[in-house]
Amino acid sequence: MDIKGKTAIVTGGASGLGQATVERYAADGANVAIFDLNEELGNALVEKLGSNVAFFKVNVADEESVQAGIDGVVAKFGALHIVNNFAGIAPACKTLSKKGPHPLDTYMSVVMVNQVGTFNVARLAAEKMAANEPVNDDGVRGVIINTASVAAYEGQIGQVAYSATKGAVVGMTLPMARELAPYGIRVNTIAPGLIWTPLFEKIDPEYIKSLEASVVFPHRLGKTSEIAALSAHIVANDYINGETIRMDAGVRMQPK
Template sequence: MDLNGKVAIVTGGASGLGQGTVEAYVAKGAKVAIFDLNAERAQAVIDNLGADNVAFWSVNVADEESVKNAVAEVVEKFGALHIVNNFAGIGSAAKTYGKKGVFPIEQWDPVIAINLTGTFNVSRYAAEQMSKNEPINDDGGRGVIINTASVAGYEGQIGQVAYSATKGGVIGMTVPMARDLSSYGIRVNTIVPGLIHTPLFESLPEPAYQSLEASVCYPKRLGKASEIAHLAVFIAENDYLNAECIRLDGAIRMQPR
């Protein structure tokens, strides 16, 4: 896919991995819709990249009507939809059972709703719009959905049971979703990040940060948002890449704690 002139939705696009991907797409000539809840951060991205290139929708990805309406409005504004990146997500820290008792269900539900159901909500309504596109290549391609999992989906640590369940679910959706959408020329792939430097890590004490870096096999550092964005661009551009979950993690394999 030639990204010049294409239209992308990036959930969680106002910061972190999402922001890096928005910037990478705009650099390739794409128009980008940010789905986020942080209007102030989104406006800063727009101010930097230009209102002609980026627009913002306040979207709760766990809310079906919010997603459905916003996706339709993106197509109305930009004329089509070709790419979706699902980055929006939250974490949790609680054991299935421990000194504090059983895992509180009120902590479980929102993680499932945002990380798993939210990813599916955006993907299904995006697929509906992509299916209406005229083919953009000789293969009959119409679009690509790029979801985001985590190495926790394979090697969840102690206290990550809810988060790991959602990321394992995203990994598990990849092949059947790609098969579901193959007749429409819509590809589906999943990025599986390891430890990526985001603003969250800046609050860590230096010894803790260095310990995280040391846990990576090679290179001995946290990944960069720009490296995730580079992978997203590659996935979007390579029309033969489909139904894959790609780890970008410096060969880390997470330990129990």
């Protein structure tokens, strides 16, 4: 699918991986809607990128919030063709520690944002995509790109909730692709490894060096622009469907 002139929603689009993808899509000629809770960052990005980008304050775990956001996108841009689900949280907490058992409310908050939020946006976006006319000879009407993590496969200590939700995102990829195929909607997932985001600015440089040393090749953290480039390629390549793509330079995470 040619991204130029199409409309995309990027959840968590005000920062990090989402921001890089918003910037890439806008540069490629798409209309882009940022779904995020951070109004300051979201509006600043709109001001930076121009009139083909819009911000919507959306809580991905809330049905009414997401529906209102999607309706707003279609009203503004006329259709919806692409969704990238980046919104997520990752509190560190063990199943059992000196503080006691993993708080259930913490676990459930991760499930609601990472797992339920991803599905919530995907299902409501798919309804709008299905109403599109096919955009090419393959009959494509839309593309959904979800975000997992290498933690879905090698979760570290303290990541039990995060890993569980990212494993769920991997698990929903193929059945969702199969279910949406009759509507001309492709579904894929990106599982990033160690990607440099603003979070790393607060981490000890020596620890960052140790992380870089664990990467097979190249020996560095990934760039948000590289995740954005993969998203753009998935949109463009109609034969990528039902797949989870690890983008991690070969890293396999250790227990801690």
